[in-house]
Amino acid sequence: xxxxxxxxxxxxxxxxxxxxxxxxxxxxxxxxxxxxxxxxxxxxxxxxxxxxxxxxxxxxxxxxxxxxxxxxxxxxxxxxxxxxxxxxxxxxxxxxxxxxxxxxxxxxxxxxxxxxxxxxxxxxxxxxxxxxxxxxxxxxxxxxxxxxxxxxxxxxxxxxxxxxxxxxxxxxxxxxxxxxxxxxxxxxxxxxxxxxxxxxxxxxxxxxxxxxxxxxxxxxxxxxxxxxxxxxxxxxxxxxxxxxxxxxxxxxxxxxxxxxxxxxxxxxxxxxxxxxxxxxxxxxxxxxxxxxxxxxxxxxxxxxxxxxxxxxxxxxxxxxxxxxxxxxxxxxxxx
Numbered sequence: 001x002x003x004x005x006x007x008x009x010x011x012x013x014x015x016x017x018x019x020x021x022x023x024x025x026x027x028x029x030x031x032x033x034x035x036x037x038x039x040x041x042x043x044x045x046x047x048x049x050x051x052x053x054x055x056x057x058x059x060x061x062x063x064x065x066x067x068x069x070x071x072x073x074x075x076x077x078x079x080x081x082x083x084x085x086x087x088x089x090x091x092x093x094x095x096x097x098x099x100x101x102x103x104x105x106x107x108x109x110x111x112x113x114x115x116x117x118x119x120x121x122x123x124x125x126x127x128x129x130x131x132x133x134x135x136x137x138x139x140x141x142x143x144x145x146x147x148x149x150x151x152x153x154x155x156x157x158x159x160x161x162x163x164x165x166x167x168x169x170x171x172x173x174x175x176x177x178x179x180x181x182x183x184x185x186x187x188x189x190x191x192x193x194x195x196x197x198x199x200x201x202x203x204x205x206x207x208x209x210x211x212x213x214x215x216x217x218x219x220x221x222x223x224x225x226x227x228x229x230x231x232x233x234x235x236x237x238x239x240x241x242x243x244x245x246x247x248x249x250x251x252x253x254x255x256x257x258x259x260x261x262x263x264x265x266x267x268x269x270x271x272x273x274x275x276x277x278x279x280x281x282x283x284x285x286x287x288x289x290x291x292x293x294x295x296x297x298x299x300x301x302x303x304x305x306x307x308x309x310x311x312x313x314x315x316x317x318x319x320x321x322x323x324x325x326x327x328x329x330x331x332x333x334x335x
Contacts, residue, residue, distance in 0.1 A: 003302050005295065005310075009044035010333040012326065013081050013195070013226050013313040014069075016048060016059035017248075019260040020317075024058035028065065030319050032072045037323055039076040041330035045109060046073070047081030047311065052118035052126065056248065056259050063096040070104040079109025081191060081226070081311070082173040085141050086116050087126045091160060094148035098163020111171040111191055112145070114138035114179060139182055146170065170217070171224075180204040180211075187215025189222040194285040195313050196249075201225070201285070205305065222308045227301070228286035229312040231328040232321065235289045241325075242288045243267050245315040249279040262317045295332040 014034065018027050035046045048065050051057040059065050062080050070078040083093055093110070101108045116123035147153050151165035172183035172190055175197035183190035190208045194201045205223050212221040228245060232238035243263045250271045251257040264270055271279070287297045298310065312329055316322035 003306055005299055005302060005333050006335060008302070008307070008333075009309045010042075010329065011045035011047065011224070011309060011311040012038050012043050013047050013049065013311050014059070015051070015057055015313060015315070016065060017260050017315055018056050018058050020258070020262065022259075027058045028068060030322075031065070032069060033319070034323065034326065035069045035073050035076065035078070038326060038330075039073050041327060042334065043076060043326075043330065044309065045077040045079060045311070047079050047109065047111060049081050050084045050087070050113075052087075052116075053122040054118070055257050056251075063093075063100065066108070067100055067103065070100065070107060075107075077107050077109055078104070079169075079171075080111045082111030082113040082171070084113045084116050085138060085145070086114065087123065090141050090145035091148055091158065094145055094160035094163040097168050098149065098160050098166055101166045101168050102162045108168055109171060110168050111173050112138075112142060113173040115175075139186075142170070142172070142182070142186070174204060176200050177204045177207055180208040184208045184211035184221070185213060187213050187218050189218055189224065191224040191226065191311070193226055195226045195228045196282050198284040199281070202305070205307070223305075224309040224311055225285070225301075225305060225307040226311040226313060227298075228283060229294060229298075229314050229325065229329055230286070230288045230316060231291060231294045231314075231325040231332075233290065233324070233328075235293055238289045238293075238325075240265065241316050241318075241321055242286070243270075244317045245283070245286070246271070246279060248315055249282055250275050252282070253278040260315060260317055291328045291332055294329065295335065298332065 014031050016027050018024055048059045048062050050062040052060050066078050097110050148160040149163050172179050172188050175193040192201055209221045230238050230242040240263050244260055246267050247261045253275050287294050314322055314325050
């Protein structure tokens with residue numbers, strides 16, 4: 001049976017973006033405001049992502065920001081999209097998320113990534129030179145974390161208190177086929193970063209579904225796709241607002257990162273052909289336009305991918321316009 005948008009959950013990925021002229025303190029206030037609105041609009045989850053040494057991303061202390069959002073909301077699930085496990089001891093993450101789950105029971109998700117979420121120099125500063133093989137150890141580190149969170153570890157010499165015995169859903173995040181294989185092998189839900197790395201998206205989710213092994217955590221495959229959404233009352237307004245996102249990715253392409261910039265009337269005045277081509281490849285899963293335009297395009301995406309949940313991230317300079325985008329998107333899924 002064909003999946004329709006009004007039959008699947010919809011969620012938020014907040015990259016805690018710092019906009020030009022503002023500070024991380026401003027970002028955190030706006031994130032909480034967005035989360036409170038998202039909760040009222042029926043969003044399922046509100047995830048934050050761990051990044052380091054990036055001027056425009058304020059969620060480096062991800063667990064702390066998750067607590068801030070969960071403490072200001074009451075029903076929406078809050079979690080990590082994701083915690084970059086190579087940066088951390090599994091015990092510390094078990095304790096942190098055990099604490100969050102104890103404070104906000106039944107509302108915490110733990111999404112895990114295998115990349116450091118930063119450059120190699122910063123990654124070395126986070127964990128030290130001894131951890132240079134951390135990404136290759138990711139499967140073993142995930143199993144360690146699962147063990148710390150299990151009730152079976154109650155007689156272990158090292159225990160996660162709080163954390164032990166708590167039912168905290170673990171997700172595997174990915175932008176390539178490696179994590180798809182791991183999520184399938186471990187029987188865990190899989191979230192794909194199609195909002196910035198769409199190239200292997202279809203291959204990865206097909207591989208995950210074909211190789212999935214049911215587990216005590218999950219009986220059948222579950223795919224969440226993260227995409228960029230910029231919605232507005234008109235196509236023209238959305239096409240103007242999305243230029244802030246284009247400028248952000250132009251900074252990634254050129255290595256000249258800046259705070260999120262205000263929208264411009266014409267991107268051809270800002271980037272060259274090479275920058276546009278490279279950014280466009282990364283932004284292939286971007287949905288821009290009026291409610292009707294976004295609805296039609298997202299339904300085509302759902303027809304092609306048959307994902308189980310769609311998570312939207314929206315780099316929009318003006319906070320009111322960002323709220324409006326998420327409000328319109330909620331209407332898309334409810335209609």
